[in-house]
Structure formats: structure tokens, C-alpha cells
Amino acid sequence: MKKLLLTTLGVTCFFVITACSGDQENDESTIVEVNETQITEAEFIGELKDGFGEQVLNEMVQNTIINDKAEQFEINSDRVEEEFQSFKEDYGVEDDEQLLTLLQSQFQLPVESVDDFKNDVLKPQLVISEIAEADVEITEEAKQEYYENNKEELESVSARHILVEDEQTAEEVKTKLDDGQDFAELAEEYSTDGSASQGGELGSFNRGQMVEPFENTAFSLETGEVSDPVETQHGFHIIEVLEKKESFEALERDIEESLKEEQAKPAEEVLQNLMDEANINIEESSYEDWLQT
Template sequence: MSHAEITDRIVANVNGEIILLSDIRKQTLLLKNLKETGDAKIPDSALTEEAILRKMIDEKIMAHYAKENNVTIKESEIDKAIERIKVENGFTGDVLTKLLEQDGMSMEQYREKLRDQMLIRRISGIEVGPVTISDEEVKNFYRKNKRIFTEQGKVRASHIVLLLPEDASAEKVSEVERKINSIMKEIRGGADFAEMARKYSQDGSSVNGGDLGWFSKGKMLPDFERVAFSMEKGEVSSPIRTRFGYHIIKVVDREEPKATLFKDVAEGIRRKISADASVLKRREWLERLRAQAYVEILY
């Protein structure tokens, strides 16, 4: 047995067309390179040889169905596709040929690969086609998913913080508590909050009078956030402790949650429902093709 026979073998027969182990490994390497360079977002689950084999089988099934139904791709269409690829990537013909050779592929093999990809897109468009979504479907989706179309409430707050490690000694805790309560007393006595923050606060916001800017839920520490969102505009909290230390919070302004108007999201909803319906329709079509195809897996 030769070395080539040991390192390469048939792993699948799809309607009489074979898939080699080397085909899978070339595709795996290509996808991993695309992921590493950031040119494509590919989940790790799609990079296993088993997942790539399933995808290659599906592609051969669809391309075979297209050919059976006399769907064709002209050589001029492939020429145009290659020209687009060269222009978009700044390649000359020689550069593209060398890159293909590095991947173990000839230009003729690449053209056949493009032909199959174009056949799949064309037959998918014919079989799946556009999905028409009614106005009532769009309205129902909006009504059932109002939470998605509601802008989160926001708070603009300032704070004064005295830093205190979580493992501080009881003596240190008492010292900081006395100091924060003294500051609180001055504020209740009419001291300006911003001036007190500039004077006493121990984080970077002190130079801005403790101003933390606007924030929505999920942006701050849970305990800090819970208090801030429970307060009214202009209200000042009692001292609270978080893992950073003791805070006094002042809510400078707030915006309540508000629903986005239906007219502003209707077209986006229509596109989403249509896309979801197309995915489902394509999946059902592909399942029918799989059932009709001859597939022998030898992996």
C-alpha cells in the first residue's frame, strides 16, 4: 500500500460523487485560517471534520439537484465572479493562482468550486424563493415582543466613594463609616454635592464632581445600580457599601423606559420574519433532498 493510499481515502459517496479525506482537511485548514485572521466569524463547532463533512455532503446534494433540474452557470458568470474576487482582494491573476496552489487547488478546480456555489445559490433562490410576510404578521410580532422594542431606562448619577477593601479590618471599616457619615451629614446640611465629591471622593470621577454620566441597567455594580434606579431625579442616597467601598449616590437626571414606535421598526420586523421563514423553508427543502439522495459515509 502506498503512502498516498494511507494518508488519503474516500470518506463519502454522494450521488456518485466522492469526497476525500484530503478535501475535508483542506477545507478545515482554510476555515481555521479565516477565523484566525479575523476574516470570518466561525464557531468552533463548525470547524470539526464531522461538521465540515456534513456541510460538504449537503452542498453536493444541492449542486446535484440543481444539475438534475437543468440549472446552469455560464463560463462568463464564473469569469465575472473571479474578477470580483480579484478586485475586492486586490489580487492579480498570478497572485490568486499562487494562493490557490498553496491550498492545493488548481484554477480549474477553483472554477468548479465556484460553479457549485453559484448553482447552490441559484437553485436555493428558485426552490426557497422570497417569503411574503403580511402586515398582520408584522403587527403580531411587535405586540408579542414589545419588550425587545422598548428602550431601557437610563440614569445620570454622581457619587462620592471612599475606597475600602472587602477584607478590611473592623477598625478600618469603622473609620471609613465615620468619615462617610460625616460627609453625608454635611450634604444634608446643604453642602454642594459636586464640591464634596471633588474634596473627598477617591476615584477618577472626583475631578468632575463625581459625575458618572448616563448609564443603563447592567453597566454598574448590582448594589449600586439597584439604589440608583430606585431614586428620583435630584435625590441623594444614604451611604451604601459595594465591593469597592462606601458610596453616596445622587441621581442628577433619569429617562424612563420607552417603547419604540411600530412605524419605526415595522420594516426591520418584516425582514426578520422573512429571513427566519426563509431559513426554515430552506431547511425543510434540504431535508427532502437528503431523503431522496444516495449518501454513503465511510468516514
């Protein structure tokens, strides 16, 4: 699974829902005093309600519908865990702390724990995908044709690197690697970028995602091969290719996912259909205009 459905539920206003879910009995208590002016909890929550209430209410309703569908499709903790492990594998992430850093920095997801990610992102995504792809049929002929037409774009490399500032240091590191020293340990010691703490691992990438000298070298190496120092605008890289996916067999799963994405219903359409089909009763008339049914 390479792409996150960032339109899925429970993400954009997760922090707001958390903030609004406190004990309502203490609404009139002062939480901040500014220049002798008191700000009460009721005022604070009122501001959140005015600013984000409509969006949060709709997300809460959608979450309820999604959870009901998850039960119907038997999307249980085992299926979510399987998707979770697949996500970690695709992005070359081993431990939970690395995963949370990736989600917060690269995907800008306000998730504070792995459980949040599983429940608020992966589970809704599985439900939406189940519905969106229900009528999709992928033939062997379609997969082969897609492979032939998109071979270069589909090819991917999984690699790690050691990035240093000057060529002399790069040559020193390369000599140590040739002498049998551990790549990951040297990356932690020498590398100047954020991948150092992960042993230099960069995960998997396609053509066009890296700067040209780096990309050209990475795609020219064989699996397990380590490059000589490669200069880019970032410094000098020593690259090791961990895995290459070039054949139809190696890329078949990615091809199926791409074809499914092309043929599946848009996530927004799925959500709207679920809202239309749900039995939603607005008990408090003041919220009638809030719910986007």
C-alpha cells in the first residue's frame, strides 16, 4: 500500500475532538487569566465549537458509519494489523517511533500513537477501499498491457545511503565498507541527513523522486551492490541497493493497485453514498444545518 487516502476519517480534526471531549461539568472554571481577564472552559469550548464544530460533527457521524461498515465487512484487528505491517514494509520502517515520525513529517497526520493510525486512518481506508473496489475486475491481459506501457515508471529501488559533506570523507567511508564494516553503523556515525538514525535506509522510490545523479546510480546498481561516492547538490552519497523491482512478477502487486485506483470509485463518492444510505436522525434542531447529508 503506497498511497494513503488522506480524505479518510478521524484525521484532520482528531486534536479538536480530543480537546472538546473533556468534563462538561467544569465549563465555567477559569483555565487562563490574561491581564485580569478570565477565560473559562465554556468560552474555550464555545470557540472550538464555532470554529470547528460542523466539521467535527460530520466526521463523528462518518466515523460511526464507517465503524458499522467495518463490522459488516469483518474488517477486524487482524486485517488492520496486516495492512499496518504492509505499510511499514512499503516504507522501509521497522519500529513504531520511526513510523510516527514519518506520518507526522511526511504525511502531516496529527496521530500521536500507532493505535491512532490504525483506527483513524487504516481502518477507514480498508472500509472505503472495500466499497470503492467492489465492482473492479482486473484481468491478466490488462495487467500485462499496463506493465508494457508503464514499465519505466513502475520500476522501483529500495536503497540506503551514507551522505557526507566532502569527497575525502566519502572515500574514507567507502574504504571502511570495502573492508567489511557494517553499513548501518557507518551511516549512523557519518551520515549528515535524517536517515542516519535508520541506518541510512530511504525506503522504496521510483524514477523522478530523487535528484538525477543519485537516481541514475541507484537504478544502475545491482541488488547488494555499493556505489562509489556520488556527488549531488546535497553532498557525497555512498549508495547500496537493497532490492530492485523490475520484472512483471515483482511489480504485479503494484500494477494491480494502480489499476484498482484507476477503476475504483472516488473516496468522496463512497463517503457520500454511505451518508445517503445511513439512517441519520437529527435530534437537536439547531444542528440541522450542520450535517452534510
